[in-house]
Amino acid sequence: MSRLVIVLCLALLAAGCGFKPRASLAVATSLGPVAVSTADPYSPLGQDLATALERAGATAAVEGQPAATLQVLTENLRTRPLTFESGASVREYQSIYRVEFQLRGADGSLRLPRQSVELTREYTYDAIGSIGTPAEERLLRDELRRDMVAAILRRLDAALRTD
Secondary structure, eight states: OHHHHHHHHHHHHHHHTTOOOOOOOTHHHHSOSEEEEOSSTTOHHHHHHHHHHHHTTOOBOOTTSOOEEEEEEEEEEEEEEEEEOTTSOEEEEEEEEEEEEEEEOTTSOEEEEEEEEEEEEEEEOOSSSSTTOHHHHHHHHHHHHHHHHHHHHHHHHHHHHHO
């Protein structure tokens, strides 16, 4: 009985704060088949975007069939030093990941004009210690790419909902 009361209280609390489950993406219903186009056909971002679109319910494009195209126009990841230690060695870095993309419909019309998304992350690098190792840098790049895929899908969803 007490568990039921707790569950009901949590449900009322969640409803009272405005919580609602995320709706399905509009990409799946309004575009039809979608292809992802990148300068590098083996781009991890392009592959992750294609997978995320399929998970969102969009059908993958079939060769020779008309399909909407998500074009990744530029993809740039750069790292710059943020702070230095007394010996002029870098202590913290900032990674900046910038992607420009646009969406064309199956008929070739521009459904979403050129958009730019930029994500940044700061991290500490210690050449002597175990923090900030190259493996962590790769992990950070993978995390940035996952966040970029989510940001692009949110942009697509918002733009297609207003159409």
